[in-house]
Amino acid sequence: MPPRKRKNPRFTNGIPELLILKLLSGREMYGYQIAREIRTVTSGALAFGEGCIYPMLRSLQRQGLLSSRRQEVEGRTRLYYALSVKGRDRLAEMTAEWTRVARGVRLVLDGAAKL
Amino acid sequence: MQRGLPADEADDLAGELADHLEDLVLELRSNGFPPKPAERQAYARLGSMRALETSILRSFQRRSLVGRLPLLFAFLLPAAFLAGLVWTNIQLARTGYTLLLLIGFASGVVDRLVEIWNGLVPYLYSIPGSILLCAAFSRSLVSPWWTLLSCLLFSLLNTTLRISVVSPVAGSTVRRFLTAGFSFHPHPFRPSPVEIAGLLAPLVVGITFLGLIRLRRSEAGHSR
DSSP states (O other): OOOOOOSSOGGGTTHHHHHHHHHHHHSOEEHHHHHHHHHHHTTTOSOOOGGGHHHHHHHHHHTTSEEEEEEEETTEEEEEEEEOHHHHHHHHHHHHHHHHHHHHHHHHHHHHHHO | OOTTSOHHHHHHHHHHHHHHHHHHHHHHHHTTOOHHHHHHHHHHHHOOHHHHHHHHHHHHHHHOHHHHOHHIIIIIHHHHHHHHHHHHHHHHHHHHHHHHHHHHHHHTOHHHHHHHHHHHHHHHHHHHHHHHHHHHHHHOOSOHHHHHHHHHHHHHHHHHSOBOOOOOOTTOOHHHHHHHHTOBOOOOSOOOHHHHHHHHHHHHHHHHHHHHHHHHHHHHHHTO
C-alpha cells in the first residue's frame, strides 16, 4: 500500500492554535466562524478537519487562554470564545517564535535558490 | 461519542459539532450545492469522526486522572465504593435492629416493631443508591447508568441477603434475643409486594430522572 500523503507536514503542529489565538484577538467568535475565517484567510492552504477546532478550543480554554460565553442567536445557542489576558501573552510569544522560525526557513530557501 | 467523557462535556461538543455541520450545509447550499452533495461535502470538511474522537479522548486523558485510569475509576473504585456502602448499610441495619429489639423487648411489642422495620429496610437499602444517582446527575462525573446499576444492586441485595429478625420466644434471655436478631438468612427470591416496591422504587426514580434529563438536553439541543 502506498504511504498516505500527509495533508499538512508535521512541523505545522501548533499552527491551528496560533491561528485561533490570532483570530480571537480581533473579536470573539464561535467555532464555525473561526473555521470559516481560517479557510477564507488562508485560501484553503491549511487543510484540516474543521471538527478538530473544538477539542483545541476546549484545550485552550482549560489552559486559561480563552474564555467563553453562551449567546442566543436566531433561536440557537452559540458558544462564543474570546481571548483572555493570558491568551494575549501566549499569542505574543507564539507570534515571536513563528516569525523567528519563518525568517530562518526563508533564509535557507533564499540561500538554496541562489545555489 | 461519550466514551468516558463527562456527559455535559460530550453533549456540549456534540452540540457544537452539530451546529457546525448545519452551518456548513447551509453555506454550501447557498453556494448552489444540492442538498445531498452539500451534506456529503460538509461531512468531508468536518473531518474523520474517528480522528476527532481520538483527539477529544486524548485531550481528556491528558488532563484527567479519570481519563488516564479508566479501569480504576469505571470499575474498581465503584466496586470498592459499593462494597463499602453495603457494609455501612449492614451496620446501620444492625444498629437499627439493636435499638428496635431493645425498645421492643422493654415494651413487649417487638413483633410489631420488627414488622415495621422489615418494611422500611428496602428503602434503607435504596438510599445510598439514590444519593449516588443524585450526585451523578448534579456533578456529571460518572455515567448515570453506573448509578442506576448500583440502585438495582442494592435492591437485589435487600431481597436476597436481607437481615432476618427472629422473633423472640417466651423466656428468651436478652443476650439470646439480641444474638438471634443479628443472624443473616439468605432466602429464596419470593418477594412480597413491599419488597417488590422496594426493588422497583429506585429504578423507577432513576429512569424518571434519566428521562427528564434527556428531555431537558434534547430541548436545549432544539433551542440551539
